Amino acid sequence: MSFLEGFKFRRKDTRIHKLDPRTKFIIVVVYTVLSLIFFNVIPLFILFLSTIFLIYMAESMNEWKKTIRGMFFFLTIIFILNFISISQNKIDYSLAMVLRFLTLTSIFSFFFLTTTPDELALAIEASGISRDYSLMFTMSLRFVPTLAKDLQTIMDALRSRGLELEKGGFIQRIRNYTYVLVPLIVYEIRRSLMIAEALEARGYGATDKISTYFELRMKRIDYIITVIAIIITILVILLKIYGMLPSWLFIKISNI
Amino acid sequence: MKNNEVVIETRNLYYAYEDEKYVLKNINLRINKGEIIAILGENGAGKTTLVKHFNGLLKPTKGEVFVLGKNVKDMSVAELSKHVGIVFQNPDHQLFSETVEKEIEFAMVNFGFEKHYIEERIEWALKLMGLEKYRNRSPYTLSIGERKRLTLATVLSYDPDILILDEPTAGQDFLQKEKIAELMNLLKHRKKTIIIVTHDIEFIVNRVERVILLVGGKIIYDGDKRGALTNYKLMKEARLLPPQVSQISWILYNLGVKLPKDILYTEELLRELLRIYKS
Secondary structure (H helix, E strand, C coil), X not given: CHHXXXXXXXXXXXXXXXXXXXXXXXXXXXXXXXXXXXXXHHHHHHHHHHHHHHHHHCCXXXXXXXXXXHCHHHHHHHHHHHHHHCCCCHHHHHHHHHHHHHHHHHHHHHHHHHCCHHHHHHHHHHCCCCHHHHHHHHHHHHCHHHHHHHHHHHHHHHHCCCCCCCCCCHHHHHHHHHHHHHHHHHHHHHHHHHHHHHHHHCCCCCCCCCCXXXXXXXXXXXXXXXXXXXXXXXXXXXXXXXXXCCHHHHCCHHHC | CCCCCEEEEEEEEEECCCCCCCCEEXXXXXXXXXXXXXXXXXXXXXXXXXXXXXXXCCCCCEEEEEECCEEHHHCCHHHHHCCEEEECCCHHHCXXXXXXXXXXXXHHHHXXXXXXXXXXXXXXXXXXXXXXXXXXXXXXXXXXXXXXXXXXXXXXXXXXCEEEEXXXXXXXXXXXHHHHHHHHXXXXXXXXXXXXXXXXXXXXXXXXXXXXXXXXXXXXXXXXXXXXXXXXXXXXXXXXXXXXXXXXXXXXXXXXXXXXXXXCCHHHHHHHHHHHHHC
């Protein structure tokens, strides 16, 4: 489960951590849009490099590395699937898709590494989404490690009763995992009911307007970054539509 | 000790979860056949981590573990589980079958037992744990006490020589605890080795012979229960409350009543108090 390391918040004192969560969210959106409009290796590579720079600024390289290492299996699958499913520009296209996946993973990792769950909830609420949904989202993040631990406990208990999870053919293995899923699902449903009761017992939903302990405030640097990020995005999109981007961006790697 | 056949042995056992620091440090243990042992310690002392080595769920980072004379290094969990049954704490983490009968059958099917034998064992286990009338019910419809008994039945059914109970009394009422104690008695007569992991001191006072105290992954005491439970310093180090009878004796002792300092049972305390009263 170490690939989840890059999605867990760590308290650190960097300029990135001090940014408003909404600014960071804009950065994530910008990167997502930019990485989706390009299908070429060079622009995606530039985007990927710049995400590494952001993570370096946030002093979170170690956590990020663990996540990327854990993603290696997925990356290989993405490359292979793209490679066999298309007929032209195989290497370029497959490599670009791998880079796109890396960029998206890194930018989301950047966001979750530097934004506290509290800030996240506030940012979601500030963007007009109701508290029920923001709570659901932050709680589901909070319970990922708990879920991993439950899973381990259940697997230990089943193995102690002689179940060999890795034994047998493909079908048998899938069947083995259903033994794991039943207690896991039942247990988590029971747990969520208990959490719901605990929330209500502590006054959740008593008033529509809640007071907050933290307050989000956009600073000057936040406005500057947001405006620059949006301008760059619009510019790149326009240049791409009118075909005015420099041609070296579209050079094929396999031709060099 | 009456019988000196060693069933579990650890030699300089160290264990660490993924590149973190050691949670078990230099554990050296010899557990004999037929012994009833309690492993005590506060949360996070490494109790469960230790017993998970006895059926191969965890393999030592350093050192060796032998079960029934064989090194566990090359043995699978399934192989070891036939001889070492672990009953985990939370029934909800373990039950998944459609009926109580199927739940009990599961382990025996995995071990490849014969059909008529499986049927026989299911009947035995159902009767033993008082679950006969629930045989066709879904395990999830049972009460927490019944579910706990069912998890015991699922392991007892295949008759392992060594039984490990992880917090058997957690969340159980008095009656359930008595039932678990009865069960332990029965298993004792059948010469089974029983290891219970717990911090329920009152429960073990009358039920185990040997106590192992774990603190921060190290064994600080291994021996006769009286030596541990009546030693104020050791119990404090392990962050455990001594049995209430011992606590009362200490209070009385400090008030000037001339009592021995290692009183463990109610009867002992009464006898001593009567002796003082008469003189």
